[in-house]
Amino acid sequence: MLRVSKVTLSYGAEPVLEGASLKVETGQFTSLVGPSGSGKSSLLRVVMGLQRPKAGLIDLAAGLGQVGILFQDDALLPWRTARENVALGLRARGASKPEAGREAVSWLWRMGLAGFEERYPRELSGGQRKRVAIAQVLALRPSLLLMDEPFASLDAIVRHRLTQDLLRWVEHEKLSVLLVTHDLEEASQGPRASVRECYHVPIPRPRDLVQARAHPAFGPLLGRLWQDLSEEVGELHAATIQPLRREA
Amino acid sequence: MSPNRAWARQLAALAAFLALWEGAARAGLVNPFFLPPPSKVGGVLLTLLSEGSIWPHLYATFLAAFLGLLAGIGAGAVLGFAGALAAYVAELLVPVMILLNAVPRVILAPLFVIWLGIDIESKVALSFVLVAVVMFFAVYSGIKDVDRRLIERVKTLGGGRWVLLREVYLPSVVVWVMGGMKVAVGFAFTGAVVGEFVASSRGLGYLLSFAQSTYNAALSIALVLLVIAFVLLLFGAADLLERRLLRWKYR
Numbered sequence: 001m002l003r004v005s006k007v008t009l010s011y012g013a014e015p016v017l018e019g020a021s022l023k024v025e026t027g028q029f030t031s032l033v034g035p036s037g038s039g040k041s042s043l044l045r046v047v048m049g050l051q052r053p054k055a056g057l058i059d060l061a062a063g064l065g066q067v068g069i070l071f072q073d074d075a076l077l078p079w080r081t082a083r084e085n086v087a088l089g090l091r092a093r094g095a096s097k098p099e100a101g102r103e104a105v106s107w108l109w110r111m112g113l114a115g116f117e118e119r120y121p122r123e124l125s126g127g128q129r130k131r132v133a134i135a136q137v138l139a140l141r142p143s144l145l146l147m148d149e150p151f152a153s154l155d156a157i158v159r160h161r162l163t164q165d166l167l168r169w170v171e172h173e174k175l176s177v178l179l180v181t182h183d184l185e186e187a188s189q190g191p192r193a194s195v196r197e198c199y200h201v202p203i204p205r206p207r208d209l210v211q212a213r214a215h216p217a218f219g220p221l222l223g224r225l226w227q228d229l230s231e232e233v234g235e236l237h238a239a240t241i242q243p244l245r246r247e248a
Numbered sequence: 249m250s251p252n253r254a255w256a257r258q259l260a261a262l263a264a265f266l267a268l269w270e271g272a273a274r275a276g277l278v279n280p281f282f283l284p285p286p287s288k289v290g291g292v293l294l295t296l297l298s299e300g301s302i303w304p305h306l307y308a309t310f311l312a313a314f315l316g317l318l319a320g321i322g323a324g325a326v327l328g329f330a331g332a333l334a335a336y337v338a339e340l341l342v343p344v345m346i347l348l349n350a351v352p353r354v355i356l357a358p359l360f361v362i363w364l365g366i367d368i369e370s371k372v373a374l375s376f377v378l379v380a381v382v383m384f385f386a387v388y389s390g391i392k393d394v395d396r397r398l399i400e401r402v403k404t405l406g407g408g409r410w411v412l413l414r415e416v417y418l419p420s421v422v423v424w425v426m427g428g429m430k431v432a433v434g435f436a437f438t439g440a441v442v443g444e445f446v447a448s449s450r451g452l453g454y455l456l457s458f459a460q461s462t463y464n465a466a467l468s469i470a471l472v473l474l475v476i477a478f479v480l481l482l483f484g485a486a487d488l489l490e491r492r493l494l495r496w497k498y499r
Contacts, residue, residue: 048404050400050403050404065406069404071397071400071401075395075397075398075401076401077401077402077415077416077419078496078497088402088405089405091411092408120499123499136405137405140405
């Protein structure tokens, strides 16, 4: 589905990605875990073509039109209603205004937002705005879904419900997913989690987050991931934070 | 002291101020020749309005300010938009605009009279230059600061240049134009009135310079009140327009 090979990216002199590679198989849920500042989000931006890498190759079998992305801080257009926001992508792809409007309304209903179609983003709660953003992306029927800590700004209960709803859709549509996160529990939703290596998550699907946590395989896996991640963070800090030296 | 009674307290303060002024003039504390009491100013205002001779002057000033405002908003918004989206337009326009912004633009008034005559054209032109420069900066910096996330969002949803323009940039322009509207209204009247000071045969500026040459302080204050009333009227209209255009902000 997606193959990223040896991507190198830097902001000015600051290297962000050095030869990053990963693979997302069709129909699989892959999590990319790493500490903040490790370049995970930049990698997704490169995949979406929002950022041009210095070197490396992005091989996207389906083309960009088949990729949807959910950011942590998705911004809806404040001057457009929920319906118009969802219709935006459909219209950009050539749907007529009434057609896109009808389609948008049906997606809002599916996301549990019946009755909120004509609200402006300012008039919606954080969780509702997130649902609109999800509808916006799913309405375009992507086959690959990229997610960059999409629910990080929401409270635990809303996050849990949204995750379940989204996962159900992912299972139903057999979407390929690449989830980027620093949250190990969130990452364990997927069968593959990679820090430097790939882990197989042996928990049967579909999974419920709360149940998954109680699964006997969850604890040891989390422990391993945590250890690897701590080493990674340790290296990152050793590399960037220099001890202060007193002037003689 | 509830906040919704604020208007009542403001009104009371105004009444007290006027009473003090009136009293001071009547008691001979101030010379009514220099500072005529409110009753005298009110009388002049009433005469001006009832006599009817003021209307052509009001019309002339209002029309000049209004046309200058419209043209200035249009030109400022278009140029600001072009400058924000095309770097080569910005590198030509921005230095000129900074210069025009730095000098008191009313110094152009005599030149406009020479070029356009003493009729309304020179007043519209001055009004236009005053408004266009502030609008340019409002729109230019507004568009430059458009939320990157909105642009990326539309791009990742498959929107091209045209969709970006319609969904992100144009609505942003409206936001920034409305934001600069009140300053622009003030500038539009400044342009019209100063233009009339310089050379004219009609308008509130013309009447003001007449009042000055005849040492008529009461007429002068009455005219100032008229200009204030007009600016407030346009403020009200701008507010209505803003509530309509930016419904997503106010509903």
